[in-house]
Amino acid sequence: MPTINVAALAEADIPGAVKAIQEAFADDPYNNWVFDKSNPCTQFNAQRNAASLGIRCRWGMRNGIFHVAKEEGSDQVLGVACWLRPQKADKPQSWNDWLEDWKLWLNQVSMNLYYGRGGLIVKRYYIWKEAQAQAQSSVWTDPRGYYFLNIMVVVPEAQGKGVGRQMMKAVTDQADAEGMNCYLESSRDKPNMQIYGRFGFRFAKELECDDHGTAIKLFAMVREPNASPQDN
């Protein structure tokens, strides 16, 4: 296996990062649920999805920890990981966070005006946000907050070769040094819960996202500092 480097996402990496996310999530259960891929009038719009992901990437570069994995000497993005830093439960939102939230919202609105909703079933997005808020309120017991793994993908041809482990380690090492917990929501039980178990994450709670019987499950997982591998 050639040398893989994990580095902060740069502007030039964004098209490659968007492509990697789209490829790795092409058949993702959450994506298939939240985007209407069947109705020709409201079909999934890959261009709109790319614009939306680009906005997310730029927001993540400023506000989160956004990493890309690339083979040494190559510009091809093999993996992407986006984390949100721990937020203290009792800390009010800063002016900067507030401005950044508005900026994200305004960018998303202008994108919607340009492309339309692109198949996003907005109601389902809010069903997920509600299930997520409920899960986090019961699972997030540490008032210092959690490193929240928001996106983690490795392109299909590079999966199973240690790229995910290297991207994971870049932040779990930091969390371990600070004695902080990590959190993620997996959209698959198999094999992802086993894979995340190898990094020390243990299954914590099921999120049921139910739109009148059309339902999916997500799997909330937590990793304590210096956790050893877990069987999930």
Ligand SMILES: CC(C)(COP(=O)(O)OP(=O)(O)OC[C@H]1O[C@@H](n2cnc3c(N)ncnc32)[C@H](O)[C@@H]1OP(=O)(O)O)[C@@H](O)C(=O)NCCC(=O)NCCS
């Ligand atoms: C999940 C994902 C990010 C993992 O990255 P990866 O580069 O494939 O993982 P690695 O090769 O670093 O393997 C990590 C560990 O999981 C194990 N593993 C890998 N694939 C596995 C599988 N299919 N079943 C069980 N264990 C597996 C590896 O053995 C390794 O453990 P070890 O280092 O202790 O031997 C990647 O497979 C992926 O992008 N999948 C599709 C998109 C996705 O589902 N993203 C997550 C959304 S929640």
